[in-house]
Amino acid sequence: xxxxxxxxxxxxxxxxxxxxxxxxxxxxxxxxxxxxxxxxxxxxxxxxxxxxxxxxxxxxxxxxxxxxxxxxxxxxxxxxxxxxxxxxxxxxxxxxxxxxxxxxxxxxxxxxxxxxxxxxxxxxxxxxxxxxxxxxxxxxxxxxxxxxxxxxxxxxxxxxxxxxxxxxxxxxxxxxxxxxxxxxxxxxxxxxxxxxxxxxxxxxxxxxxxxxxxxxxxxxxxxxxxxxxxxxxxxxxxxxxxxxxxxxxxxxxxxxxxxxxxxxxxxxxxxxxxxxxxxxxxxxxxxxxxxxxxxxxxxxxxxxxxxxxxxxxxxxxxxxxxxxxxxxxxxxxxxxxxxxxxxxxxxxxxxxxxxxxxxxxxxxxxxxxxxxxxxxxxxxxxxxxxxxxxxxxxxxxxxxxxxxxxxxxxxxxxxxxxxxxxxx
Ligand code: GAL
Numbered sequence: 001x002x003x004x005x006x007x008x009x010x011x012x013x014x015x016x017x018x019x020x021x022x023x024x025x026x027x028x029x030x031x032x033x034x035x036x037x038x039x040x041x042x043x044x045x046x047x048x049x050x051x052x053x054x055x056x057x058x059x060x061x062x063x064x065x066x067x068x069x070x071x072x073x074x075x076x077x078x079x080x081x082x083x084x085x086x087x088x089x090x091x092x093x094x095x096x097x098x099x100x101x102x103x104x105x106x107x108x109x110x111x112x113x114x115x116x117x118x119x120x121x122x123x124x125x126x127x128x129x130x131x132x133x134x135x136x137x138x139x140x141x142x143x144x145x146x147x148x149x150x151x152x153x154x155x156x157x158x159x160x161x162x163x164x165x166x167x168x169x170x171x172x173x174x175x176x177x178x179x180x181x182x183x184x185x186x187x188x189x190x191x192x193x194x195x196x197x198x199x200x201x202x203x204x205x206x207x208x209x210x211x212x213x214x215x216x217x218x219x220x221x222x223x224x225x226x227x228x229x230x231x232x233x234x235x236x237x238x239x240x241x242x243x244x245x246x247x248x249x250x251x252x253x254x255x256x257x258x259x260x261x262x263x264x265x266x267x268x269x270x271x272x273x274x275x276x277x278x279x280x281x282x283x284x285x286x287x288x289x290x291x292x293x294x295x296x297x298x299x300x301x302x303x304x305x306x307x308x309x310x311x312x313x314x315x316x317x318x319x320x321x322x323x324x325x326x327x328x329x330x331x332x333x334x335x336x337x338x339x340x341x342x343x344x345x346x347x348x349x350x351x352x353x354x355x356x357x358x359x360x361x362x363x364x365x366x367x368x369x370x371x372x373x374x375x376x377x378x379x380x381x382x383x384x385x386x387x388x389x390x391x392x393x394x395x396x397x398x399x400x401x402x403x404x405x406x407x408x409x410x411x412x413x414x415x416x417x418x419x420x421x422x423x424x
Pocket of ligand 1: 042047100152260278
């Protein structure tokens with residue numbers, strides 16, 4: 001059944017605002033040192049399964065500390081980030097919160113909302129266990145501000161093998177580029193699959209556009225979008241916007257109201273051939289009892305082979321965290337080999353630590369581990385690595401509007417305006 005989770009999420013935000021406290025489990029009590037209030041958007045379904053795996057290790061490592069779950073539903077933090085901003089504004093920070101490595105984290109650092117964790121890194125010997133390129137995304141002016149829990153990949157196309165085979169398409173072979181993919185989408189449609197490409201709410205649309213931009217501009221051209229080296233009204237961007245418009249002709253008509261898991265469910269149910277989704281979707285396939293390489297498979301989104309569209313979740317120590325020591329204990333669990341293994345196996349992601357053993361991980365994650373090591377790494381737009389919260393918010397609104405008016409020229413102008421505002 002398709003669940004409009006955004007409605008549930010809206011109710012969760014309202015509930016939080018009214019109650020002024022965390023959801024689930026107990027409530028945060030600043031006077032009680034043996035608690036840690038952890039803010040994420042891993043509130044339900046397969047995302048909560050990942051969080052639960054991490055909490056299990058935390059409970060083993062710190063049995064005397066009570067975990068307070070302050071999650072706010074809504075994929076990609078679509079509701080959580082606004083709820084968090086209100087709390088930070090009101091000087092009511094949780095003990096630690098989820099933030100994406102890269103531009104999004106820099107927003108919090110520049111606002112003076114985070115404590116420097118450099119000495120924590122030294123005490124725990126963490127400087128060498130994470131890739132230097134990732135630490136760079138957590139660092140401003142030589143100070144390191146968060147601890148990464150995982151690395152996700154955002155340019156993954158999930159494929160229902162039986163649906164493709166039903167239309168005479170070999171599911172093991174990715175189309176070479178977006179044009180070839182559009183030909184296969186048409187074949188699926190002609191064979192009776194009404195909406196061959198499963199799509200969801202606004203941020204999933206932005207994620208699809210991000211994939212097409214990588215396919216059409218290449219890694220270097222795409223990365224240049226964030227520095228001003230690639231113009232947002234260049235021919236490459238216009239081609240990508242046209243391709244994106246073509247892809248939108250193959251999506252389910254109720255896309256605007258569906259959270260990512262409801263969109264992925266369409267594929268799981270055999271009602272679509274493809275879904276472009278970050279690899280947290282792996283956890284949903286596992287939860288549904290499907291086997292990688294059997295009922296479903298994945299490829300890098302057509303045209304993006306050789307590129308790893310990167311994002312990482314990380315956890316912070318906010319200024320004014322009521323339970324600072326317990327927050328550091330949480331960060332210790334997250335950074336530990338044991339915590340990373342339990343979490344990432346359950347979450348569909350790969351460990352941020354470089355000393356993990358690939359063979360400990362399921363088949364999908366092994367492909368991601370190889371790709372992260374060998375491919376060109378670019379930063380995800382929809383997941384905070386490439387652009388500030390306000391810039392990605394502007395792009396997201398423009399993409400959402402396109403979902404209704406399908407006006408390519410107006411989308412390109414809005415993208416240009418958003419870049420001008422962000423880059424000055
Ligand atoms: C991303 C986050 C992932 C996953 C996903 C869907 O932004 O980094 O861990 O939660 O959103 O909600």
